[in-house]
Amino acid sequence: MKGTPDIRSFTREELELALKAAGQPAFRGRQIYEWLWQKGARSFDQMSNLPLALREELKQTYTFNGTVVETLQKSMDGTIKCSFRLHDGKLIEGVLIPTKRVTACVSSQVGCSLDCKFCATGFLKRERNLEAAEIFDQVWLLNELALEHYGRKLDNIVYMGMGEPLLNYANVMRSIDLLTHPDNTNISPQRITVSTAGIVKMIKAMADTEPRFNLALSLHAATDEKRSAIMPINDTNNLEMLAEAMGYWYEKTHTRPTLEYVVIENVNDTEEEMEELASFAAKFPCKINLIEYNPISQASYYPTSKDNLEAFASGLEKRHLIVNVRRSRGKDIDAACGQLVNKVDN
Ligand code: SAH
Numbered sequence: 600m601k602g603t604p605d606i607r608s609f610t611r612e613e614l615e616l617a618l619k620a621a622g623q624p625a626f627r628g629r630q631i632y633e634w635l636w637q638k639g640a641r642s643f644d645q646m647s648n649l650p651l652a653l654r655e656e657l658k659q660t661y662t663f664n665g666t667v668v669e670t671l672q673k674s675m676d677g678t679i680k681c682s683f684r685l686h687d688g689k690l691i692e693g694v695l696i697p698t699k700r701v702t703a704c705v706s707s708q709v710g711c712s713l714d715c716k717f718c719a720t721g722f723l724k725r726e727r728n729l730e731a732a733e734i735f736d737q738v739w740l741l742n743e744l745a746l747e748h749y750g751r752k753l754d755n756i757v758y759m760g761m762g763e764p765l766l767n768y769a770n771v772m773r774s775i776d777l778l779t780h781p782d783n784t785n786i787s788p789q790r791i792t793v794s795t796a797g798i799v800k801m802i803k804a805m806a807d808t809e810p811r812f813n814l815a816l817s818l819h820a821a822t823d824e825k826r827s828a829i830m831p832i833n834d835t836n837n838l839e840m841l842a843e844a845m846g847y848w849y850e851k852t853h854t855r856p857t858l859e860y861v862v863i864e865n866v867n868d869t870e871e872e873m874e875e876l877a878s879f880a881a882k883f884p885c886k887i888n889l890i891e892y893n894p895i896s897q898a899s900y901y902p903t904s905k906d907n908l909e910a911f912a913s914g915l916e917k918r919h920l921i922v923n924v925r926r927s928r929g930k931d932i933d934a935a936c937g938q939l940v941n942k943v944d945n
Pocket residue numbers: 717718719758759760761762763764794795796815816817819859861890891892893894895935936937938
């Protein structure tokens with residue numbers, strides 16, 4: 600019902616207390632909790648072991664803000680992009696990437712407030728944060744699609760869809776708690792990566808939490824002048840502050856964060872810029888992912904040549920850094936990094 604709270608906004612304890620207060624036997628709260636987080640129910644009617652009268656009562660007392668798959672596109676390389684319709688009609692996108700492992704890429708906000716010049720999502724307005732349940736739904740639905748399309752479950756989850764996860768900190772952390780909880784989907788935190796454009800305060804807060812998931816920093820330029828030009832967030836969260844926060848992350852978690860670096864022609868792809876990246880990366884233990892740039896219609900940036908990408912990678916390796924080159928996937932359906940804007944070609 601409108602105006603009533605979403606049943607999935609409560610913790611297990613809160614639910615159990617509320618059901619008890621409504622005169623229900625003690626096990627009802629647990630039963631409902633199981634439907635929500637272990638069986639992935641998306642309506643009260645699915646809760647078949649609850650008496651009909653209770654299901655009706657729940658419908659009067661709570662809303663159920665479910666998420667549904669609105670559209671699905673499959674790329675020539677097997678990558679699947681979905682748009683999800685949220686309970687208030689808004690759309691977000693998630694991507695399923697089948698390589699050796701199956702990775703689900705999920706959104707954390709509707710739109711984004713950060714304005715990165717090379718990213719299509721950056722050209723959207725930030726409309727709102729996603730609830731933890733809406734992040735959970737994306738993972739649940741993408742897992743069902745992985746089983747259907749690839750015959751296997753998800754292996755990894757990356758918070759690299761639309762939005763800035765660390766500007767929706769509480770809900771993102773709750774979604775990780777829900778996904779990793781042994782009673783629920785029980786996904787190992789080591790299979791989860793949160794990617795941030797670099798919100799220093801939140802990186803430090805996250806370093807102090809359990810469980811231990813992976814962190815990726817979208818770096819893309821290693822001098823303040825160049826980084827601020829393409830990522831305005833750098834004005835308030837500069838490289839010196841970021842290096843300190845990343846060092847703190849490593850100190851607390853003993854896991855190497857990843858630096859993501861999209862190599863863009865004439866923006867950040869010279870030998871000098873490779874050296875700037877190498878000196879930044881030398882400040883704390885880390886890994887580097889070099890990412891092929893995906894052109895977007897909103898900006899005139901182009902990927903660096905394949906040869907230059909290789910040269911960039913080997914330059915970093917020579918400086919004893921751990922480097923991976925990430926080829927773009929799902930480009931033909933605008934599912935690649937930075938291409939998520941709720942556009943469907945028909
Ligand atoms: N806001 C978070 C989460 C989004 S992750 C963050 O910035 O990390 C999306 C990743 O794709 C980021 O590393 C982003 O910088 C990168 N990206 C954005 N636009 C891209 C593009 N056009 N081509 C390749 N990567 C892009």
